[in-house]
Amino acid sequence: MKKLLLLFTTFACIFVVSAGAQTLADIAAETRAKQKAHPNVKVIDNDILPSAPEASYAPPSDSKKDDASAKKESAKNDEKKDADKKDQDKDKKEESKKTDEKTPAADDNEKANNGLKKKIEDQQKEIAQLQRELDVTQREARLRAAAYYADAGTMLRDQGKFAEDSRKTQSEIDAKAQALADAKQKLEDLEEQARRSGIPSSQVESPQ
Numbered sequence: 623m624k625k626l627l628l629l630f631t632t633f634a635c636i637f638v639v640s641a642g643a644q645t646l647a648d649i650a651a652e653t654r655a656k657q658k659a660h661p662n663v664k665v666i667d668n669d670i671l672p673s674a675p676e677a678s679y680a681p682p683s684d685s686k687k688d689d690a691s692a693k694k695e696s697a698k699n700d701e702k703k704d705a706d707k708k709d710q711d712k713d714k715k716e717e718s719k720k721t722d723e724k725t726p727a728a729d730d731n732e733k734a735n736n737g738l739k740k741k742i743e744d745q746q747k748e749i750a751q752l753q754r755e756l757d758v759t760q761r762e763a764r765l766r767a768a769a770y771y772a773d774a775g776t777m778l779r780d781q782g783k784f785a786e787d788s789r790k791t792q793s794e795i796d797a798k799a800q801a802l803a804d805a806k807q808k809l810e811d812l813e814e815q816a817r818r819s820g821i822p823s824s825q826v827e828s829p830q
Contacts, residue, residue: 738816745809752805756798763791 770776770784777784 735816735819735821738812738819739821742809742812742816745805745812749802749805749809752798752802756795756802759791759795759798763788763795766791 766787770780
């Protein structure tokens with residue numbers, strides 16, 4: 623009895639498998655028929671779908687390289703400008719230092735020239751004063767002599783006194799004339815010193 627049941631079960635499985643195989647064959651046939659009827663329809667399978675996405679590598683673009691080069695060039699230019707500015711500042715400081723060093727000497731020279739011009743002006747004033755005094759003394763002497771010789775009585779009475787006064791007046795005239803000559807010589811020496819110092823002649827010209 624068991625053998626019959628086992629045999630029956632075996633035949634039943636074979637029948638089911640055969641029916642299933644027939645069904646799969648029918649499905650495959652129908653699929654092929656549809657493909658022939660619609661050739662543009664694509665069947666999506668493993669040949670079409672990629673198994674895994676491929677990693678893509680894009681090299682850096684030329685624009686990035688250009689930007690980097692431009693930044694480097696700009697940095698170099700900035701460094702050059704900074705260096706030039708430092709050099710200019712250094713030159714200005716050195717020039718200012720030289721000017722400051724020269725200033726005391728220039729100030730001393732200017733003070734000396736101003737002092738020399740002041741001496742010349744004072745000497746010119748002294749000469750003018752001596753010249754006026756000499757002129758006044760000489761004019762008074764001439765007037766006195768004219769009055770003496772115009773009066774015969776005075777000549778007889780005051781001959782000795784006139785002679786003494788004349789000697790005193792002449793001595794005074796000679797002293798003033800000598801003082802004037804010395805003053806003029808001193809002025810010439812000062813003017814020569816001024817010319818050697820570079821003072822223009824127009825600034826040290828003697829009065830006429």
